[in-house]
Amino acid sequence: xTALAGPAFPAPPRRxxxxxxxxxxxxxxxxxxxxxxxxxxxxxxxxxxxxxFLLLFxxxxxxxxxxxxxxxxxxxxxxxxxxSVVFATLGTGLMLNQDIAGGVxxxxxxxxxxxxxxxxxxxxxxxxxxxxxxxxxxxxxxILGFRITTSxxxxxxxxxxxxxxxxxxxWVSALIGLLAKTPQGVQWFGSLIYFPLTFGSNVLVPTxxxxxxxxxxxxxxxxTDLTEAVRGLxxxxxxxxxxxxxxxxxxxxxxxxxxxxxxxYRRKT
Amino acid sequence: xxxxxxxxxxxxxxxxxxxxxKTTALAGVDIVAGQGRVLGVLGPNxxxxxxxVRILATLLRPDGGQARVCGYDVVGDAHRVRQLIGLTGQYxxxxxxxxxxxxxxxxxxxxxxxxxxxxARAADLLGRFDLAAAAARPVKTYSGGMRRxxxxxxxxxxxxxxxxLDEPTTGLDPRSRTDVWxxxxxxxxxxxxxxxxxxxxxxxxxxxxxILVIDRGTVIATGTPDELKARxxxxxxxxxxxxxxxxAEAAALVEAACGAKVTTDAEVGAVSASVASTALLPRxxxxxxxxxxxxxxxxxxxxxxxxxxxxxxxxxxxxxDSGTRELEGSKP
Numbered sequence: 015x016t017a018l019a020g021p022a023f024p025a026p027p028r029r030x031x032x033x034x035x036x037x038x039x040x041x042x043x044x045x046x047x048x049x050x051x052x053x054x055x056x057x058x059x060x061x062x063x064x065x066x067f068l069l070l071f072x073x074x075x076x077x078x079x080x081x082x083x084x085x086x087x088x089x090x091x092x093x094x095x096x097x098s099v100v101f102a103t104l105g106t107g108l109m110l111n112q113d114i115a116g117g118v119x120x121x122x123x124x125x126x127x128x129x130x131x132x133x134x135x136x137x138x139x140x141x142x143x144x145x146x147x148x149x150x151x152x153x154x155x156x157i158l159g160f161r162i163t164t165s166x167x168x169x170x171x172x173x174x175x176x177x178x179x180x181x182x183x184x185w186v187s188a189l190i191g192l193l194a195k196t197p198q199g200v201q202w203f204g205s206l207i208y209f210p211l212t213f214g215s216n217v218l219v220p221t222x223x224x225x226x227x228x229x230x231x232x233x234x235x236x237x238t239d240l241t242e243a244v245r246g247l248x249x250x251x252x253x254x255x256x257x258x259x260x261x262x263x264x265x266x267x268x269x270x271x272x273x274x275x276x277x278x279y280r281r282k283t
Numbered sequence: 284x285x286x287x288x289x290x291x292x293x294x295x296x297x298x299x300x301x302x303x304x305k306t307t308a309l310a311g312v313d314i315v316a317g318q319g320r321v322l323g324v325l326g327p328n329x330x331x332x333x334x335x336v337r338i339l340a341t342l343l344r345p346d347g348g349q350a351r352v353c354g355y356d357v358v359g360d361a362h363r364v365r366q367l368i369g370l371t372g373q374y375x376x377x378x379x380x381x382x383x384x385x386x387x388x389x390x391x392x393x394x395x396x397x398x399x400x401x402x403a404r405a406a407d408l409l410g411r412f413d414l415a416a417a418a419a420r421p422v423k424t425y426s427g428g429m430r431r432x433x434x435x436x437x438x439x440x441x442x443x444x445x446x447x448l449d450e451p452t453t454g455l456d457p458r459s460r461t462d463v464w465x466x467x468x469x470x471x472x473x474x475x476x477x478x479x480x481x482x483x484x485x486x487x488x489x490x491x492x493x494i495l496v497i498d499r500g501t502v503i504a505t506g507t508p509d510e511l512k513a514r515x516x517x518x519x520x521x522x523x524x525x526x527x528x529x530x531a532e533a534a535a536l537v538e539a540a541c542g543a544k545v546t547t548d549a550e551v552g553a554v555s556a557s558v559a560s561t562a563l564l565p566r567x568x569x570x571x572x573x574x575x576x577x578x579x580x581x582x583x584x585x586x587x588x589x590x591x592x593x594x595x596x597x598x599x600x601x602x603x604d605s606g607t608r609e610l611e612g613s614k615p
Binding site: 027028029030034037038041042044045048049052053116117118120121122123124125126127131 | 340341342360362363365366368370372374376377378379380381385389390392393394395421437441
């Protein structure tokens with residue numbers, strides 16, 4: 015055998031075990047992380063979006079809602095943390111959509127790898143993007159005058175909670191990315207789901223200020239629980255119930271949308 | 284090193300059917316490729332070539348029929364089939380956001396090579412495909428030809444036993460095309476089986492041991508290139524008189540002998556005719572001799588695959604009557 019045919023590979027086993035699947039996932043996560051570095055536009059967007067949210071909401075709404083920008087910043091920053099990260103998960107769907115259109119997923123599907131690994135790799139790699147988003151929101155908020163009034167550990171737990179929730183939400187985004195035919199479709203469908211979900215919550219204003227019918231929606235919206243939990247962990251307030259509810263939501267969303275996305279992906283033939 | 288001596292055919296498909304909505308892309312296609320041979324699949328745009336490749340590469344499930352690759356069923360044993368195949372599609376499926384090296388390392392790692400082996404394999408393949416200088420650059424900066432070469436390299440990382448090349452040289456310059464041909468021959472000499480779809484019939488003529496012609500989802504001809512050429516039953520005769528002044532006279536004589544129209548090329552001083560039977564040749568030679576027409580050239584050649592293709596399908600191979608892109612299941 016000459017060198018073009020390459021090194022010998024092991025004889026073909028019938029199935030790939032979970033360990034093999036996890037190894038595939040780690041390779042594909044590495045790929046997603048590498049891609050972040052070569053896509054500076056995305057990194058720029060990830061960084062500027064929270065800055066824009068913070069500046070706009072603090073100085074446009076601050077006076078009207080809380081009677082002062084500093085008081086409002088303390089109230090809204092946990093919400094904007096949630097907002098930025100949840101919107102950043104849309105990128106997962108967009109990238110999957112491009113991968114499919116570009117034929118890279120055809121290559122993956124012709125390789126002897128776990129069927130779920132390309133999706134799991136894309137989602138895990140994107141965690142790095144969400145960390146960037148969290149760091150910028152918190153960092154820029156502090157420059158504007160935001161102060162953590164609990165403890166560093168508690169604030170860290172708040173950031174982890176947001177990331178855990180993002181890990182669940184990006185499966186929703188992945189499903190949209192798999193179902194939409196074009197990147198524009200991902201944007202539109204994503205907006206239709208993400209806007210009511212994020213703004214129809216206590217992210218920017220207290221629930222009590224809304225009409226009753228809207229309160230009913232806001233109270234069952236997972237974003238409300240998540241924002242309340244992050245507020246509690248960053249600036250004080252009730253913690254236990256909203257944290258547990260947020261985690262349950264995250265597990266629930268993951269349990270529904272991850273298998274659904276994998277199913278749609280496998281059927282995409 | 285051969286995977287299974289009991290299975291002489293690397294690819295064996297019978298009665299493959301695939302429908303997309305109301306269009307039937309494949310209406311019962313049999314495909315057989317012997318180990319270590321090159322099977323050229325020809326057909327106009329939309330004939331079903333790519334659909335067949337996608338089924339054999341486990342990317343599509345057939346609606347009917349079955350296919351085995353190295354003895355493994357492409358549906359029931361897809362994971363095993365994937366360990367034995369390499370695929371290069373019509374459009375380079377490499378990751379635009381990664382460098383050439385990282386694209387190949389990724390695939391090596393996915394195939395179970397350790398970090399060092401994956402890196403070594405990537406460097407080796409990049410060198411062979413003349414991409415070493417661009418190895419560290421993101422693929423989005425590559426030219427079309429470089430992308431296709433990387434795509435080919437990517438399909439070889441796993442040392443496939445069966446390689447599918449779906450129009451591998453479309454859009455390549457002549458030199459790169461020759462390089463690809465060279466690579467295919469080298470792989471075949473290692474025992475790799477190659478299924479090649481192409482629109483360039485000279486490519487099939489150069490590489491393929493066996494040819495399958497598909498049109499509108501059915502197989503309309505199979506055989507070796509020579510068998511297919513023989514099937515048209517005609518050969519091409521070409522003569523040029525030593526004295527160019529006697530070209531017209533020679534043309535009239537050949538035309539009378541063949542009973543068919545001849546083509547006269549006054550510039551090079553040659554007459555060509557399609558002859559149905561070689562029995563005519565002695566007669567033509569005798570008559571030319573009787574008139575004292577001396578010949579500078581007298582050749583008889585088999586028809587080109589282009590001519591065969593035209594005779595079989597009634598249209599040229601490049602399918603100018605359809606769009607430039609092969610749409611699955613679309614009518615040509």
